[in-house]
Structure formats: C-alpha cells, structure tokens
Amino acid sequence: MTAPASAPPLLLPLSRRPQAPHAPHAVLVHPGGGGLSPYTPLAVRLARRGGVSGIRARGLFTGERPDTAIDAMTERYLPLLAGLPRRPDLLVGWSMGGVLAWELGARLAATGPAPAVVMIDSFTRRDEFRTAAQRDDVVGRIMRSVHARVAHRDQPWAEATAHAHVTASGRHRVTSAHPGPALLMACASPHRRTQVERWTRLSARLRTRELDCGHFDVFGRKALPAVLAHLDEFLTGQRNRTAEPLGGQR
Known part of the structure; x- marks a missing residue:
C-alpha cells in the first residue's frame, strides 16, 4: 500500500543551512516507534559540521503499513x-535506530567508503522481548518518549508502528560486520557487558562509552550532555586520524 499524498517522505532534511559541495553529511535513523523528535539535540549538534537528514518509519500516517522486520527496513532505506x-x-x-544505522553502514561499505556509525544503547539482539507483557511494556515506554506529543487522531498509527518495531527488534540478530569506525554508548543495565561483547565481535574499530542512565533517559536533561560529549569526542578523533572526510578510508 502506498503512502497518501499528504504524508511526508521517509527521508527528511533536518538541517536547512546551505552546505559546501564536499561538506560531510550525517543521517539520523529512527528508533523504535519511528519518529525523529528525540533526535532534535543531535541534529542541532551535527548541523555544525555539515548536512543532516533523518529517516522516519512507515506507519505513522493514515494508509501506511509499518515494516515488521529490520531487514525490510534496511532494504527500504538504502535506496x-x-x-x-x-x-x-x-x-x-538510538536503540533500534542504531541497529538500522549499523546494517545500512555495512551495506554502504560493500560498495564504497565505509561510513562511521554511532549507536546509542543499541543491541545485537533483544532476547528480553519474549513475552507479550514485556513487549507491551516497551511499547508503552516508546509512546511516552518517541511519541510523547502525538495528536490523539494519530495515536493508533503510532502505537501500531511501535508494536511492529518491538516485534522486529525481538526477531532480529545482527550478524553483519562493519569495517568502518563505530561508537557504542551503552546505558547502565545488567545487559551492558554482554551488549558490548557482542558488538565487539563484529567490529575491530568499535569504541565504547558508558552512560549512567536508563535506556529511555538518554535524551533527558541529565544524560544528554554526556551523549553529546561522547559524540563530539568520537567525531574529533576521526578528523584527527585522517585529512579525508569522515569514513573516507576503509
């Protein structure tokens, strides 16, 4: 089913500032729930260095059907x-968005320079999404964070998309290696050690930083300064390693 004419495109410009032809370009990939609103502070920070775009999910507007698999989303977003x-x-x-960023980065690396990937508390697998009660709890948290201000008329679409994404995350297993530079910011949780170990197996260039907050608190007032500081440190390190644009070396 095609999206209605009134629905915005999936790929959206987040930085309106004119860019030089060779300026770097960043893409923010939606988390579970499909919206981009939590990424506003990231977009503002990244706009200082170049262009910024965002990918929203299908399912947020009347007539759209959400994807229920990470692979399907990757195939849809790559073109x-x-x-x-x-x-x-x-x-x-962030979260499922980091997994999508990783999978897209691995695909891009197969046809050209490997982009850098930044994942904010993402997981190679989500074994804890096993029961209906666990999935419903995550959907509720997504609705309070990603869709906190969604209009009442759009609530059913947003909730259906959140359910689809929790299903997709629970089924997916990341197996793709990524040759480019990568950063994982891992939140405080009993799963952090395993989370880091699993990503490390897939990348020889992975850096990890810890966040002293919960998964749904990463963009809160207390945690956000650390998120932005880790992002700045990572990007500065990449610029210092090469005179080429970020990700320009394999």
Missing part, C-alpha cells in the same frame, strides 16, 4: 541514501 547531495559519512541511531 533513499542515494538521493542525498552526497554519500553519508555518518549514520546515527
């Missing part, structure tokens, strides 16, 4: 990146 002014050098995502 969108070809329409950007230049190949993205940085992919960023």
Whole structure:
C-alpha cells in the first residue's frame, strides 16, 4: 500500500543551512516507534559540521503499513541514501535506530567508503522481548518518549508502528560486520557487558562509552550532555586520524 499524498517522505532534511559541495553529511535513523523528535539535540549538534537528514518509519500516517522486520527496513532505506547531495559519512541511531544505522553502514561499505556509525544503547539482539507483557511494556515506554506529543487522531498509527518495531527488534540478530569506525554508548543495565561483547565481535574499530542512565533517559536533561560529549569526542578523533572526510578510508 502506498503512502497518501499528504504524508511526508521517509527521508527528511533536518538541517536547512546551505552546505559546501564536499561538506560531510550525517543521517539520523529512527528508533523504535519511528519518529525523529528525540533526535532534535543531535541534529542541532551535527548541523555544525555539515548536512543532516533523518529517516522516519512507515506507519505513522493514515494508509501506511509499518515494516515488521529490520531487514525490510534496511532494504527500504538504502535506496533513499542515494538521493542525498552526497554519500553519508555518518549514520546515527538510538536503540533500534542504531541497529538500522549499523546494517545500512555495512551495506554502504560493500560498495564504497565505509561510513562511521554511532549507536546509542543499541543491541545485537533483544532476547528480553519474549513475552507479550514485556513487549507491551516497551511499547508503552516508546509512546511516552518517541511519541510523547502525538495528536490523539494519530495515536493508533503510532502505537501500531511501535508494536511492529518491538516485534522486529525481538526477531532480529545482527550478524553483519562493519569495517568502518563505530561508537557504542551503552546505558547502565545488567545487559551492558554482554551488549558490548557482542558488538565487539563484529567490529575491530568499535569504541565504547558508558552512560549512567536508563535506556529511555538518554535524551533527558541529565544524560544528554554526556551523549553529546561522547559524540563530539568520537567525531574529533576521526578528523584527527585522517585529512579525508569522515569514513573516507576503509
């Protein structure tokens, strides 16, 4: 089913500032729930270095059907990146968005320079999404964080999309290796050690930083300064390693 004409495109510009032809370009990939609103502070920070775009999910508007598999989302989003002014050098995502950023980065690396990937508390697998009660709890948290201000008329679409994404996350297993530079910010949880170990097996260039907050608190007033500081440190380190654009070396 195609999206109605009134629905915005999946790939959205988040930085309106004119960019030089060779300026770097970052893409923010939606978390579970499909919206981009939590990423506002990231978009503002990344706009200082170049262009910024965001990918929203299908399912948020009347007539759209949400994807229920990470692979389906990856296949849908990969062609969108070809329409950007230049190949993205940085992919960023929180939670499921980080998984999508990783999978897209691995696909891009197969055809050209490997982009950098930043994952904010993402997991290679979500074994804890086993029961209906666990999935419903996560959906409720997504609705309070990603869709906190959604209009009442859009509530059913947002909730259906959140359910679809929790299902997708529970089924997916990341097995793709990524040759580019990567950063994982891992929140405080009993799963953090395993989380880091699993990502480390897939990347020789992975850096990890810890966040002293819960998964749904990463963009809160207390945790956000640390998130932005880790992002700045990572990007500065990449610039210092090469005179080429970020991700320009394999």
